[in-house]
Amino acid sequence: MFKHFFLLLCLVSVSMFTSCDDDDNTANTTSRQAVISDYADLVLANYQAARADAVELDQSITDFIADPTAMKQQLAKNAWLAARESYGPTEAYRFANGPIDGEINGEEGPEGLLNAWPLDESYIDYVEGAANAGIINDMTLMPTITKDALASLNGEGGEENVSVGYHAVEFLLWGQDLTAPSELLAGQRPHTDFVDGGTAANANRRCDYLKACSALLLDHLQILIDQWVPNGPYRTTFLAQDDETNLSNIMTAIATLSKSELAGERVFTAYDNRDQEDEHSCFADNTHRDLRLNFNGIRDVYLGRNGALEGASINDLVFEANPTLGASIMGQLNTAQTAVYGTAIPFDFAISDDATRPDVIAAVTALRTLGDRIVEGGSAIGIEVRIE
Numbered sequence: 001m002f003k004h005f006f007l008l009l010c011l012v013s014v015s016m017f018t019s020c021d022d023d024d025n026t027a028n029t030t031s032r033q034a035v036i037s038d039y040a041d042l043v044l045a046n047y048q049a050a051r052a053d054a055v056e057l058d059q060s061i062t063d064f065i066a067d068p069t070a071m072k073q074q075l076a077k078n079a080w081l082a083a084r085e086s087y088g089p090t091e092a093y094r095f096a097n098g099p100i101d102g103e104i105n106g107e108e109g110p111e112g113l114l115n116a117w118p119l120d121e122s123y124i125d126y127v128e129g130a131a132n133a134g135i136i137n138d139m140t141l142m143p144t145i146t147k148d149a150l151a152s153l154n155g156e157g158g159e160e161n162v163s164v165g166y167h168a169v170e171f172l173l174w175g176q177d178l179t180a181p182s183e184l185l186a187g188q189r190p191h192t193d194f195v196d197g198g199t200a201a202n203a204n205r206r207c208d209y210l211k212a213c214s215a216l217l218l219d220h221l222q223i224l225i226d227q228w229v230p231n232g233p234y235r236t237t238f239l240a241q242d243d244e245t246n247l248s249n250i251m252t253a254i255a256t257l258s259k260s261e262l263a264g265e266r267v268f269t270a271y272d273n274r275d276q277e278d279e280h281s282c283f284a285d286n287t288h289r290d291l292r293l294n295f296n297g298i299r300d301v302y303l304g305r306n307g308a309l310e311g312a313s314i315n316d317l318v319f320e321a322n323p324t325l326g327a328s329i330m331g332q333l334n335t336a337q338t339a340v341y342g343t344a345i346p347f348d349f350a351i352s353d354d355a356t357r358p359d360v361i362a363a364v365t366a367l368r369t370l371g372d373r374i375v376e377g378g379s380a381i382g383i384e385v386r387i388e
Contacts, residue, residue, distance in 0.1 A: 030316035032243040038304050038311030039250055040235055043098075044228040045306050046090050046297075051221040053083040057169075058214045065207040068194035077173050077284070083217075084166065084286060087115070088293025092301045095261070095388050096253035099227040099234045110220035112165075113154055117280055119162040121171055124209070126200060128178060135163060136205050145208040147216050164216050167281065172210045174283040181276060181348040186285035247383045251314060251374055254298045256388040258336070259371025262294050263364045271360045276348035287347035291363070295340045299333060302374070318377040325380050329373045332366070339366035 060079035064072040094101050094111060101111040122133040135142050135153065142149050153163045162168060175189025192198030194207050227234035238246065270278035270287075279287040300306060304313025319326035339362045344350035350360050371387055378385030 030312050030320060032247060032317065034312035035304065035314060035317060036243060036246045036250075037239065038313070039246075039301065040228065040238060041311065042300065042304070042306045043090075043093050044225065044235075045309075046086065046093075047221060047224045047228060049086040050083070050090055051218065051225060053079075053086045054214075054217045054221055057083045058218060061169075061210055061214045064191075065194060065211055068191050068198075068203075068207070070191045073173065073191040073194075080166075080169060080173060081284065081286060081289075084281070084289060085293060087166065088290055089297030089300060091115070091261075091294045092254050092257055092297030094253060095256040096249040098238070098249070098253075099224060104223065104227065104234070110223055113151060113216065113220050114165050115167070116154065116159075116162045116165050117167050118160055118277060118282075119167045119171060120158070120160040121176055123161045124163060124168060124171060125206065127176055131201075136202050136209050139205075145205055145212055147212045147219070150209070150212050151216060164213050166217065167283070169210065169213050169217070170281060170283045170286075172206065172213070177276060177283055177285065177348070181346070181352040184285075184346060184349060186346070187283040244383060247314070247317075247381070248378070248385060250301065251378045251383060251385040252388070254301050255371045255374040255378075255385050257294065258298050258374065259368045259387050262291065262298075263367035263371070266291065266294070267360060267367070268364045270347070271351045271357065271364065274352050276352075279347050279351070282348065285346035285348065288343060288345045288350070291340055291343070291347070295337060295367075298370070299337065302329075302333065314377065314381075317381045322380040325376060329370075329377050332370050332373045336363075336366040336370045339363040 057076070057079040060072075060076040064076040090100070096102075099109045101109045103109065121127045122130055123135065125134040125136045127133055131137075135145075135150070142153070150163050153161070154165075155161055156163075171187075173189065174187030175193070177185070177187040179185040179188070190199050192203075193200045194203050194210075196203045200206070226232055229235065266280055270276070276282050280290040281287045302313065303315050304311040315326065315330070318329060339359070343359050343363055344353065344356035350356045375385045375387065
């Protein structure tokens with residue numbers, strides 16, 4: 001139900017477009033139900049894209065463990081990076097009481113099984129100074145590595161005991177990043193870690209672990225797709241809820257991601273500690289993309305768009321209620337985008353180098369302000385927005 005919309009053009013060019021005259025206001029009234037329905041379409045499309053890329057990742061991993069060469073390891077790494085491009089924007093659907101981190105049939109949603117971090121590497125595999133660490137090297141804890149067994153150990157004994165998800169796959173492909181930030185290098189795990197008799201023990205178990213983690217990504221993304229498809233359980237519930245509740249949840253999610261989760265947990269904590277262990281994708285040095293993609297998710301939800309498609313949006317509602325505030329929020333959205341995209345690459349260098357650190361704190365400030373502006377936008381349209 002996506003459509004092209006021209007509300008912004010109408011608002012700034014009233015004298016040029018007679019359809020925007022006061023006598024024809026009804027032609028430009030955005031339906032709240034359209035915003036909500038188009039949001040559901042956007043969510044579904046993004047999760048479908050994320051799973052399609054996860055399928056490609058799974059195939060690359062299958063090819064790699066069947067013939068663990070350096071070239072095939074790099075192809076698997078490339079596929080992981082591509083998979084993060086489609087998953088990153090979906091973070092904007094968290095904190096919205098939806099299936100990703102709400103409840104599905106009385107159980108927690110799969111967010112913690114997909115994207116949990118930070119990750120204690122030694123819970124999974126060997127680390128520097130501990131050659132026998134991790135589930136992979138503990139046959140007593142897990143005699144046979146299976147999907148169900150790995151999922152059951154996720155978060156067992158501590159929230160950093162992450163056993164599955166994108167970052168577990170990342171660690172297995174790249175290994176620890178033991179390089180100095182100034183070297184601009186990611187983890188350097190050798191492909192021989194997956195070769196029987198190679199540089200590390202239990203190569204076959206490492207292959208089994210990597211394959212099981214990849215398969216779990218597909219399972220958990222499919223759970224979300226099944227919830228959001230037309231007539232799916234959550235989508236049916238979502239569309240039946242009152243407009244105020246839905247808009248409050250949608251706007252609370254992006255305001256919280258902007259001001260609290262992204263500006264705080266994902267950027268400022270790492271900035272404050274100057275510690276690459278606090279960055280989101282610390283093994284692959286892909287954190288700069290995580291941050292940009294998470295911001296893209298906020299922007300896309302606010303503007304009601306997904307790639308080349310555009311739908312009814314929160315932006316429409318705010319502009320109709322208060323054009324001045326609408327313009328202010330758009331200005332802050334652009335300011336935040338410039339700031340987030342302006343941090344140095346890779347992120348561990350950005351937070352450690354004195355010359356690049358000011359750009360990081362500028363991104364924090366811009367994201368915090370954006371979160372506050374989204375709250376103001378909610379007030380303008382009569383919606384309570386809460387920053388978690």
